[in-house]
Amino acid sequence: xxxxxxxxxxxxxxxxxxxxxxxxxxxxxxxxxxxxxxxxxxxxxxxxxxxxxxxxxxxxxxxxxxxxxxxxxxxxxxxxxxxxxxxxxxxxxxxxxxxxxxxxxxxxxxxxxxxxxxxxxxxxxxxxxxxxxxxxxxxxxxxxxxxxxxxxxxxxxxxxxxxxxxxxxxxxxxxxxxxxxxxxxxxxxxxxxxxxxxxxxxxxxxxxxxxxxxxxxxxxxxxxxxxxxxxxxxxxxxxxxxxxxxxxxxxxxxxxxxxxxxxxxxxxxxxxxxxxxxxxxxxxxxxxxxx
Numbered sequence: 087x088x089x090x091x092x093x094x095x096x097x098x099x100x101x102x103x104x105x106x107x108x109x110x111x112x113x114x115x116x117x118x119x120x121x122x123x124x125x126x127x128x129x130x131x132x133x134x135x136x137x138x139x140x141x142x143x144x145x146x147x148x149x150x151x152x153x154x155x156x157x158x159x160x161x162x163x164x165x166x167x168x169x170x171x172x173x174x175x176x177x178x179x180x181x182x183x184x185x186x187x188x189x190x191x192x193x194x195x196x197x198x199x200x201x202x203x204x205x206x207x208x209x210x211x212x213x214x215x216x217x218x219x220x221x222x223x224x225x226x227x228x229x230x231x232x233x234x235x236x237x238x239x240x241x242x243x244x245x246x247x248x249x250x251x252x253x254x255x256x257x258x259x260x261x262x263x264x265x266x267x268x269x270x271x272x273x274x275x276x277x278x279x280x281x282x283x284x285x286x287x288x289x290x291x292x293x294x295x296x297x298x299x300x301x302x303x304x305x306x307x308x309x310x311x312x313x314x315x316x317x318x319x320x321x322x323x324x325x326x327x328x329x330x331x332x333x334x335x336x337x338x339x340x341x342x343x344x345x346x347x348x349x350x351x352x353x354x355x356x357x358x359x360x361x362x363x364x365x366x367x368x369x370x371x372x373x374x375x376x377x
Contacts, residue, residue, distance in 0.1 A: 221317070
């Protein structure tokens, strides 16, 4: 574990280890200005090879709208601890229970947001117990497994992890110019060295286990639709990981609020943070009990 964050937290935010019943998790936590009413608390989960820093451009605009944002590194991601070699520790039910513990540690019902892989882990948490959540936003996260082209890229990554060190894999994936789902969103989120340090913080077993999950996830939309929560499906207007028409259809099946962020791709949080933050806050403002 590094003693200094690879990325400085955004203005007004602090980085620390959130203590939960299932261990400590690295978070970046920001709140509205002192004296400002807090309209709600938001828990955000990053995607595959991502981290809490993927949401760094959302902290200030969401604080301005009255929301406390807590972005977390999941078990074995970046600055959250986890076993290097035990893939069973990263089974989806285990990661889902971590999310329930994180919500409990934050002290009350939260708005839940999961980006990409984080959306599927968040979905599993909601299906275990929806009571810690006020709403659930799936950000660029689809109904089942990722696209065939992305499955091929994840397989390449998993094969490389079996024979190369994390540092060697980093050099290989940067040379390939990987898409966002494998390489993590980079625009506006950090320089090359910061992104390298983030990559090296990931536990290989976590990447192997969650990569497999992305390629085998079943369609659980019907189960989710039966949960009494307000849903929001948010994406960019282009997405290679889950085609946008698939996300449109999922929103219909969930009777969800739907946002398509113009000019954004798989990571609207990084591509177009201001309209993404506005869409999120507008949705939460409209959720009964969210204030």
